[in-house]
Amino acid sequence: MTARDVAENPKNLRLVEVAAAQLPRSLDDISLPVINGNHALETGLVPARDALGLERAEGNPYANVLVITQALSRDGRILRLADLLTSAEVARFIRDRYRGSVIPVRTT
Incomplete structure (x- = not known):
């Protein structure tokens, strides 16, 4: 803009x-x-x-997302990364480290 x-x-x-x-x-x-x-x-x-x-976290179009090619969609490393990025452990790290300045995808 x-x-x-x-x-x-x-x-x-x-x-x-x-x-x-x-x-x-x-x-x-x-x-x-x-x-x-x-x-x-x-x-x-x-x-x-x-x-x-x-900005509100809910419905924010600027959330970070994991994007991969179709060829990698079943790659175990990518599946593991996706699991880790949405894990409770990573959500806890984000909340502890950024104290509300970064909002994790997972809220529990």
Whole structure:
């Protein structure tokens, strides 16, 4: 998305395009940045604590998914990886490590 995608700006806000990776480092210069979670985490921000607003996890089209080719669909290594990624152990690791800033697929 760019400033050209904004259909209306009734508050006449000045929109400044900044490379996503630079946004966390620009906090002192920008009034209201929208920062991708991975860039926030890389610079020590904690989105679950520091953000004014967060995207909803439910129905979010930006969830990470495991994508494979048809040829690998029965590969034991891929099946094991899929099991691990959706395991309770990995969900627990994500919750403990990211404290709400990253949401695991599995919630139990």
